[in-house]
Amino acid sequence: MELDSRYDPKSSEVRWQKFWEEKEIYKYDPTSDKKVFSIDTPPPTVSGKLHIGHVFSYTQAEVIARYHRMLGENVMYPFGFDDNGLPTEILTEREKGIKGSDLPREEFNQYCKEVSKEYRGQFKELWQRLGFSCDWSSAYTTISESSQRISQRSFLDLLKKSHVEYKEDPTLWCTKCQTSFAQAEIDDVNKGSVFNYLNFKSEAGEDIPIATTRPELLPGCVAMLIHPDNSKYKQLIGQDAIVPIFNHKVKIIADEKADPEKGTGIVMCCTFGDVTDIEWWREHNLDLRICFTQSGMMNERAGEFEGLYMTKAREAIISKMLDEKIIFKQVDLDAESRIVNTHERCGTPVEYIPTKQWFIKVVENKEALIKQGEKVNWYPSYMFKRYKDWVENLSWDWAISRQRYFGVPIPVWYAPDGTVLTADESQLPVNPLVDKPLDCKGYDPESLIPERDVLDTWATSSITPQLNSRWGEPNEDKKLFPMTMRPQAHDIIRTWAFYTIVKAYYHFDEIPWQDAVISGHVIKKDQKVESQKVEGKAYERKSKISKSKDGDKFSPLKILDEFSSDTVRYWACTGTLGMDIAYDEEEIDSANKLLNKLWNSSRFAIPFIEDFNPNEKMPKLEAIDSWALSRFNNVIKQYHKSYEKYDFFPARNELVKFFWGTFCDNYLELVKDRFWNPEKRGEESAYAAKWTLYSLLLGQLKLFAPYIPHITEELYQALFKDTEGDISIHVSSFPKENDDFEDELSSRAGDLLLDLLTLVRTYKSKNSYSMKLQVDTLTVACSEDVEKALRKVDADVKAITKTANIIYQRECENPFDDKTSELSIEVKMDEDAMYRTELLGKIKPIVSALKKDAGLKAKNPIAKIYIKAEGKILKSLEEEPSSIIGVVKAREVLFNDNAMQYTATEEEGLEVAISVE
RNA sequence: GGGCGUUUAGCUCAGUUGGCUAGAGCGCCACCCUUACAAGGUGGAUGUCCGGGGUUCGAGUCCCUGAACGCUCACCA
Numbered sequence: 001m002e003l004d005s006r007y008d009p010k011s012s013e014v015r016w017q018k019f020w021e022e023k024e025i026y027k028y029d030p031t032s033d034k035k036v037f038s039i040d041t042p043p044p045t046v047s048g049k050l051h052i053g054h055v056f057s058y059t060q061a062e063v064i065a066r067y068h069r070m071l072g073e074n075v076m077y078p079f080g081f082d083d084n085g086l087p088t089e090i091l092t093e094r095e096k097g098i099k100g101s102d103l104p105r106e107e108f109n110q111y112c113k114e115v116s117k118e119y120r121g122q123f124k125e126l127w128q129r130l131g132f133s134c135d136w137s138s139a140y141t142t143i144s145e146s147s148q149r150i151s152q153r154s155f156l157d158l159l160k161k162s163h164v165e166y167k168e169d170p171t172l173w174c175t176k177c178q179t180s181f182a183q184a185e186i187d188d189v190n191k192g193s194v195f196n197y198l199n200f201k202s203e204a205g206e207d208i209p210i211a212t213t214r215p216e217l218l219p220g221c222v223a224m225l226i227h228p229d230n231s232k233y234k235q236l237i238g239q240d241a242i243v244p245i246f247n248h249k250v251k252i253i254a255d256e257k258a259d260p261e262k263g264t265g266i267v268m269c270c271t272f273g274d275v276t277d278i279e280w281w282r283e284h285n286l287d288l289r290i291c292f293t294q295s296g297m298m299n300e301r302a303g304e305f306e307g308l309y310m311t312k313a314r315e316a317i318i319s320k321m322l323d324e325k326i327i328f329k330q331v332d333l334d335a336e337s338r339i340v341n342t343h344e345r346c347g348t349p350v351e352y353i354p355t356k357q358w359f360i361k362v363v364e365n366k367e368a369l370i371k372q373g374e375k376v377n378w379y380p381s382y383m384f385k386r387y388k389d390w391v392e393n394l395s396w397d398w399a400i401s402r403q404r405y406f407g408v409p410i411p412v413w414y415a416p417d418g419t420v421l422t423a424d425e426s427q428l429p430v431n432p433l434v435d436k437p438l439d440c441k442g443y444d445p446e447s448l449i450p451e452r453d454v455l456d457t458w459a460t461s462s463i464t465p466q467l468n469s470r471w472g473e474p475n476e477d478k479k480l481f482p483m484t485m486r487p488q489a490h491d492i493i494r495t496w497a498f499y500t501i502v503k504a505y506y507h508f509d510e511i512p513w514q515d516a517v518i519s520g521h522v523i524k525k526d527q528k529v530e531s532q533k534v535e536g537k538a539y540e541r542k543s544k545i546s547k548s549k550d551g552d553k554f555s556p557l558k559i560l561d562e563f564s565s566d567t568v569r570y571w572a573c574t575g576t577l578g579m580d581i582a583y584d585e586e587e588i589d590s591a592n593k594l595l596n597k598l599w600n601s602s603r604f605a606i607p608f609i610e611d612f613n614p615n616e617k618m619p620k621l622e623a624i625d626s627w628a629l630s631r632f633n634n635v636i637k638q639y640h641k642s643y644e645k646y647d648f649f650p651a652r653n654e655l656v657k658f659f660w661g662t663f664c665d666n667y668l669e670l671v672k673d674r675f676w677n678p679e680k681r682g683e684e685s686a687y688a689a690k691w692t693l694y695s696l697l698l699g700q701l702k703l704f705a706p707y708i709p710h711i712t713e714e715l716y717q718a719l720f721k722d723t724e725g726d727i728s729i730h731v732s733s734f735p736k737e738n739d740d741f742e743d744e745l746s747s748r749a750g751d752l753l754l755d756l757l758t759l760v761r762t763y764k765s766k767n768s769y770s771m772k773l774q775v776d777t778l779t780v781a782c783s784e785d786v787e788k789a790l791r792k793v794d795a796d797v798k799a800i801t802k803t804a805n806i807i808y809q810r811e812c813e814n815p816f817d818d819k820t821s822e823l824s825i826e827v828k829m830d831e832d833a834m835y836r837t838e839l840l841g842k843i844k845p846i847v848s849a850l851k852k853d854a855g856l857k858a859k860n861p862i863a864k865i866y867i868k869a870e871g872k873i874l875k876s877l878e879e880e881p882s883s884i885i886g887v888v889k890a891r892e893v894l895f896n897d898n899a900m901q902y903t904a905t906e907e908e909g910l911e912v913a914i915s916v917e
Numbered sequence: 918g919g920g921c922g923u924u925u926a927g928c929u930c931a932g933u934u935g936g937c938u939a940g941a942g943c944g945c946c947a948c949c950c951u952u953a954c955a956a957g958g959u960g961g962a963u964g965u966c967c968g969g970g971g972u973u974c975g976a977g978u979c980c981c982u983g984a985a986c987g988c989u990c991a992c993c994a
Contacts, residue, residue: 005954188990195994212994225994258994267994274993339993385921386989393990490988523987574942575930579923580987587929589956590943596956604953653931653941668953676952758960765948765960772951802951886950 001610003718007599009564013710017128020713025728026069026133028076030477036076037068038483040465040513041134042496043080043142045087045457046119050126052554052583053489057519059572061487062132063648064517066706069133070734076480078468079134081123083116084143084407085457086177086345091115092406101178105405105433112406116143126556130565131709133730140467142460143406148429151408151460153472154503155400156422158360163506164400166358166420170278171399173353174343175296175310179403180357182456183396184495187344197264197329198321200224200241200250208233208241208252211263213333215321216314217270219246219301220291225267225280228254233266244326245317246303253284272352275395294353358410358453359397362502366391369498372505376516379646380578383490383518387501390494398499400456407454413437414449421448425472462499465512483513490518490578517646520580522554554583566708567591573648573707594656595711598704601664602697602715608675609694614723621741622674622685623792625692627750628667629741632658632696636737639703648707655703663696666754673799681795698724699735749789752822753797756780756790759825760801762818773837774830775803781812781824804830836876840887842905843867843912847888850903850914865890866900866913873910890914 020026039061044054065077089100092108092115100108120141127134140147158164171180196215199207208224221243226233237254250268257276258267269280271288280286291301298305298313305313321327341350362369370391378384401410411423411430423430424438432450440448463471469480482504488496497516504512559568563585570591575581621629635658642651671689678686698720705712709730716729726732760778764771778801780790787808790797794806815824843865851860865888867877874895877884881893902911 006956193993210994214994263994269994276994333993339991341993382921389920389990494989521988579930582929584929584943586943593942593956596954600954600957602953606953650931650933657941664954665958669951669958672952761959762961768948770949770951771959772949882952889950 001606001718003599003603003606003715005603007595007711007714009566009595009710012714013129013131013565016710016713017131020131020133020728020730021128021136023727025730026075026077026135028078028135028138029074030479032074034072034074036479036484037065037071037073038076038468038480038485039065039078040468040483040486040500041077041079042488042492043082043140043461043464044123045082045085046091046116046123050123050556051522052556052559053522055126055130055556055559055568056522056572056581057487057489058127058132059130059569060519060577060648061485061517062130062134063569063573063706064485064487064643064646066133066709066730067643067648069730070702070705070732072733075133076138076468076483077134078138078140079124079127079132079136080139080464080467081116081120081141082457082461083112083120083141084147084460085454086179086402086404086407087457088112088116089404089406090177090345091119100405109406113143116141126560129557129560130569133709138468142457142467143408145429146470146473147460147467148408150463150466150471150473151455152411152423152428152430153425154463154466154507155411155455155459156425158503158506159422161506164358164360165397166356168354168356169359170272170281170352170354171357172343172396173294173351173355174346174348175292175294175351176346176348177343177404178294180355180399180401181343181345182399182458183394184458184498185344186350187342187347188339189342189347191338191340193333193338193340194318195263195331195333196318196321196327197331198244198327200244200268202236203240203242208236208266209264209328210266210268211331212268213338214270214273214314215317215327216298216302216305216310217273217291218243218268218317219248219298219303219305220270220272220289221246221248221250221268222271222286222289223250223269223280223284224252225255225258225269226252226265227256227258227260230258230260230265232260236266245320245324246301248289255280255284274352278352288354290353292351294355296348296351357399358401359399360459360502360506362391362398363394363396365505366394369502369505372501372511375511376501377514379515379517380576383493383516383578386490386493387497390498398456398502400459401451401453402456403452404454407457408460409433410451410453410455412451414451415441415443416447416449419443458495458499461496462503465500465504466507471507481508482511485515485517486513487517487519489521491521493518515646518578520575520578522583523580524583559588563588564592564595564710566595566710569709570594570652570707573652575649577646577649591708594660595708597660597664598701598708598711598715601659601668602701602719604668605693605697606719608671608690609697609719612690612694612723614694619684619688619691621688621692621746622796623743623746623749624667624670624753624796625688626741626743626746628662628696629692629738630743630747631662631750632699632735633738633741636699636703636735640734651703652707655700659700659704663700666757667692667696669800670796673796677799695735702729702732702734705729745789745792749792752786752790753793755820755823756797756825757800759816759818759820759823760803760827763816763825763827769829770837772802774833775801775827776830777805777807777828778803779807779809779812779826779828781809781815781826782822783810786822832876832879835872836880836883839873839877839907839910840883842907842910843884844887846903846905846912847914850912854914854916856916861889861891862914863890863917864892864894864915866894866897866902866915868896868900868902868911868913869909871909873907888914 065075069075092112093099095115096111173180193213195211195213197209197211199209202208224241226237236252239252240249241252242249269277271281272278291299292310293299296310298308300306305316370388373387409431413421413432421437421441427438436445465481465483470476500512504510567588571588635654638654639651674681674685674689701712701715713729812824812826815826884893900913902913904911
């Protein structure tokens with residue numbers, strides 16, 4: 001058993017990652033009857049670069065996976081890639097410099113496959129470097145044949161159950177991507193604009209003023225509306241008005257939604273400028289006057305402006321109306337107050353166009369869907385509110401057809417009379433552009449029109465639990481539905497979580513998973529901003545990480561080059577679940593201290609536990625052993641209790657606190673004497689220390705394992721593999737809780753010992769004494785009870801405080817200033833040791849000066865130190881040459897060598913000299 | 918404008934059901950090279966727990982109210 005003096009994560013981490021993969025440590029066992037813990041891993045879209053936020057969020061789920069594996073559960077931790085759909089198309093168009101609409105579909109899809117494959121590789125590399133314990137054999141992609149089959153199965157099932165409908169309706173439309181999209185894909189963008197005040201004409205030729213930001217929609221104007229109580233204008237209600245420039249006639253009607261305070265108090269309704277236009281259009285049965293094409297160009301209704309893109313048309317129309325004095329006022333709207341809905345994938349402003357689309361009906365089932373959401377356990381619980389708010393505010397059914405190419409085809413055909421023909425289950429996955437329905441219902445197969453649209457990418461990623469359990473497939477695994485846990489970030493509650501709940505409800509009247517575990521985002525730690533000072537206090541501004549502004553500073557691969565995986569993982573488990581975290585390299589780096597400490601404490605333990613046989617009988621423990629074990633037992637309990645709520649951070653904190661404070665700072669110090677001086681403390685005592693050390697160290701490594709799997713594996717393999725036998729620490733089981741160690745007197749003794757130890761340490765520290773400086777007599781003033789407990793650990797106290805004699809009394813004559821409610825002390829230091837320290841204190845500055853003369857720094861080592869002294873001084877210094885060597889960093893000390901040139905010290909009769917080399 | 922969250926040491930954050938003389942890590946100061954570790958150890962300093970009210974024997978924690986920051990939904994004529 002041996003460990004290098006330093007831990008080298010670079011070589012260790014890769015080595016163990018390979019080992020885990022070869023040994024298939026993370027394989028899910030479908031035949032096992034152990035409790036299943038299944039994770040509905042978010043399949044990342046391959047739409048762009050990875051960033052630190054992915055690492056943060058995914059690591060939290062990964063740590064939980066490892067925790068449950070070590071609990072002995074049958075963990076299903078798959079990985080998925082969401083590669084179908086618009087995000088991939090946009091990425092491919094950008095990467096390859098092509099346009100999907102310009103190429104034959106098959107060719108374009110081929111490019112998409114290539115690009116997504118490349119990005120999948122990047123993702124996989126990252127997860128492996130982070131040591132993720134996914135079962136790669138159960139990885140899926142949303143464009144694979146079986147995913148397509150299950151996705152189409154889902155569509156057909158919903159159609160059969162009438163949750164899907166095909167209808168013509170105003171739809172959210174992107175003129176750039178030329179597709180419909182869903183409410184969840186809307187982004188709000190602040191954009192400045194101009195409010196144009198312009199005049200319509202009444203039939204009598206009077207001016208009727210309105211205000212609009214979108215004058216290019218004038219050719220699509222179908223009505224003017226005035227609030228029925230609008231005293232200024234209500235007399236116009238019922239008349240007709242003439243649209244300027246385009247000169248068609250529209251009615252002026254009353255509507256309470258026309259706010260008299262806004263603009264001029266009169267508003268035009270166009271088909272369609274916004275959602276209100278749609279409502280008016282429906283309520284008042286207005287005409288449909290579409291004035292632009294699906295690609296955002298003005299159509300023939302725009303007359304001379306036909307063929308211009310809408311933004312250009314706006315400029316041209318404004319300019320013309322200014323010339324003709326139709327516009328009589330323009331007001332700038334600043335970006336703050338003017339919010340435009342855009343398509344989140346490309347940033348193009350949303351348009352509303354009536355098209356025929358497939359919808360999944362959700363608006364009519366809001367209540368039931370909220371109830372389903374309620375059945376899920378949300379961590380943290382307030383995240384349910386986000387879900388609920390979203391569902392309550394839904395105003396559009398979920399449009400699932402996309403006029404795009406790289407996606408799961410919608411498995412239907414249309415007969416000439418409009419009848420919809422569906423694919424048969426047995427022919428899935430089907431491509432209507434190539435295949436024909438099995439049952440043509442008497443129509444001529446050649447007359448059928450195939451559906452060209454594909455499904456929204458969310459239509460497939462909303463069935464990840466079904467993909468994981470392989471719903472309807474020959475190898476379906478019913479144990480995997482519902483899944484145990486859905487980890488995801490909070491920004492996609494309205495999409496992914498919502499849609500997944502919708503599908504599980506419509507298909508099976510089930511929830512898709514028991515627990516939704518929601519993580520936060522990683523944000524930038526910005527400098528204080530002067531202008532944000534409020535009432536004298538400068539506030540930190542925190543902002544999202546932006547790829548364009550921050551470059552690849554937050555690229556995970558770059559971060560992993562700089563820091564080890566274990567440290568990045570450790571950092572990712574900082575903070576409260578669901579809360580955003582500031583990216584801070586110093587925080588990541590400080591995890592190294594823990595790794596180092598683990599490494600070194602294990603190194604310390606090796607000589608004592610290497611011949612230990614854990615099967616031998618349990619020894620009679622000393623008080624301090626019971627004390628440490630019972631405290632550790634408590635840590636185990638807290639640890640599991642925290643994990644029940646997915647609180648990996650408090651669990652980690654308790655563990656670290658114990659490891660550093662109790663184990664390293666105190667227990668290890670306490671057992672040294674027992675190991676090193678068995679003749680004084682007894683063989684049985686040494687054995688009890690060994691037994692306890694073994695058990696504590698192993699137990700702690702296991703509790704650390706989910707967070708920092710590499711170093712714990714390295715240490716487990718080096719120290720415990722042979723005696724424990726598990727192939728990897730990650731498939732071993734956690735230390736058992738054991739209340740037998742609870743022993744009131746030992747527990748009391750341990751606590752008192754620490755109090756007493758702190759008092760002595762404080763005493764030495766305040767007097768600038770080294771901790772190893774010997775104490776002649778330690779007088780402890782305390783009650784009889786306390787004395788009784790402390791006497792159990794007498795030997796430990798003596799050893800750790802370097803005390804020769806302890807006296808217990810009820811009171812001290814000259815107590816030390818610091819005391820506890822139960823203890824006060826009086827310390828009589830060892831005179832000889834004090835004297836020696838004094839002498840050393842005089843040697844040190846002179847040697848430093850000599851080193852400086854020789855061109856060295858004070859901390860540089862030297863070859864020899866020579867000391868000239870006699871009598872008491874000589875005798876005292878000769879007693880502990882190692883102290884001298886240590887203080888001046890010399891390799892050797894020599895006394896009274898006459899050949900040297902000595903320099904005097906402050907102490908009369910003491911002179912020193914050095915030789916450098 | 919609605920809803921949610923946050924506000925605790927110089928920085929990053931913990932603080933369960935009210936019991937706190939408010940903690941940790943980093944940073945800071947002093948001391949200590951002690952046979953695992955100086956990437957260490959010991960000791961120390963630093964807080965109107967965002968402000969203002971209230972309930973209570975007792976409030977960082979509960980209630981009301983205000984502010985700042987963030988997120989989210991909505992408003993978009």
